[in-house]
Amino acid sequence: MSIYHGLYTAKRLFLYFTMMPAAIKEAAAYFLPDSHRNMDMRGYVRPPCLQRKEKYLVTALVLMLLLSRCMGIKKQDGARFLHNITAPQSVMLQVNTPAGLQQMDMEQYLLGVVAAEMPAAFAEDALAAQAVAARTYALRKLLRGGCSRGGDVCTDAGHCQAWCSDADMRQLWDTSYDMYYGKIAAAVNKTAGQVLCYDGQVIEALFHSSSGGATEACAAVFSQNLPYLQSVSSPEEVRTHTVTYTAAEVRKRLADAVGETGLTPSSLAEGLYIAAYTPSGRVQTLQAGSKQLSGAQARAAFSLRSTDFTVSVTGDTVTFTAAGYGHGVGMSQYGAHALAQAGEDWQSILAHYYPGTALQSAAGVLRQ
Numbered sequence: 001m002s003i004y005h006g007l008y009t010a011k012r013l014f015l016y017f018t019m020m021p022a023a024i025k026e027a028a029a030y031f032l033p034d035s036h037r038n039m040d041m042r043g044y045v046r047p048p049c050l051q052r053k054e055k056y057l058v059t060a061l062v063l064m065l066l067l068s069r070c071m072g073i074k075k076q077d078g079a080r081f082l083h084n085i086t087a088p089q090s091v092m093l094q095v096n097t098p099a100g101l102q103q104m105d106m107e108q109y110l111l112g113v114v115a116a117e118m119p120a121a122f123a124e125d126a127l128a129a130q131a132v133a134a135r136t137y138a139l140r141k142l143l144r145g146g147c148s149r150g151g152d153v154c155t156d157a158g159h160c161q162a163w164c165s166d167a168d169m170r171q172l173w174d175t176s177y178d179m180y181y182g183k184i185a186a187a188v189n190k191t192a193g194q195v196l197c198y199d200g201q202v203i204e205a206l207f208h209s210s211s212g213g214a215t216e217a218c219a220a221v222f223s224q225n226l227p228y229l230q231s232v233s234s235p236e237e238v239r240t241h242t243v244t245y246t247a248a249e250v251r252k253r254l255a256d257a258v259g260e261t262g263l264t265p266s267s268l269a270e271g272l273y274i275a276a277y278t279p280s281g282r283v284q285t286l287q288a289g290s291k292q293l294s295g296a297q298a299r300a301a302f303s304l305r306s307t308d309f310t311v312s313v314t315g316d317t318v319t320f321t322a323a324g325y326g327h328g329v330g331m332s333q334y335g336a337h338a339l340a341q342a343g344e345d346w347q348s349i350l351a352h353y354y355p356g357t358a359l360q361s362a363a364g365v366l367r368q
């Protein structure tokens, strides 16, 4: 092909693309019967006439473009991350990861959070509700000076919220990677950059793994009363977990937590009991001899899964049985899954666990 012919073809392709609306109609008309080709009569401007080979080339390019949009780019993970996200306007975050500070698009970051915070096998609307809670949590951090360890948010589940990299996801899901990745990306996209607000302010969107039938009010755990973090029912199957200690171990753990309690092996059965419950039915106070522990203190001292526990002393053995997993405040992840399975969508799941809140776009909140 001569240079002149190359330039000539390039010019005509350029014209063809710049007149794409009409060009697509022409490409379509190419496959239609003659009676449907009369576009000039309807006021369309015809692009320069293309040769048959060029028409095939342009049609193939358009089809490839459409196909790649539908299937995602699989060659490069970074590109694929961004490609699967369709939030209209994204927010950039400095994420404090074990590998150092990383600049991430909020929606890309959320894929890693939802993957790390909730089982990917959960119902899609539960995953979507989780995406909104996680986005809200991260945005509030961003608006309030970020994580105290550096960056806007860290990936320590015990400090900010969990996050995993694409490599972690591949390891976690193995052969189910494509399926679960697509499912979580769809759940994140479904929520389109939305965050939860109360009175126009981004809320403290706390969440936990599971609860024993009801969530806990924020005031009972974090000594702060927030109107949207009150105890609500959580219609999920109650999961219990039991831990057993010898009497000597219990006395040592109590001493470490609150000092000498005066309990002896013979007084343990009478001296160790639950003295008060919170309105949601969790332990508010554990009496241990002359000392008292809050529910949260007792949970930490005996490595319990929640403050919704019972205690029984039999001879030399002390047994704690805890229902649910986590602090119990805000959305229960297993509860969200149960609600989604019962047909609730992500908006009503969030409205249930964060009563009185409204959805707003994160980008809109930042513009305020």
Ligand SMILES: [Zn+2]
Pocket (backbone or CB within 6 Å): 147, 148, 149, 153, 154, 155, 156, 159, 160, 161
């Ligand atoms: Zn943090």
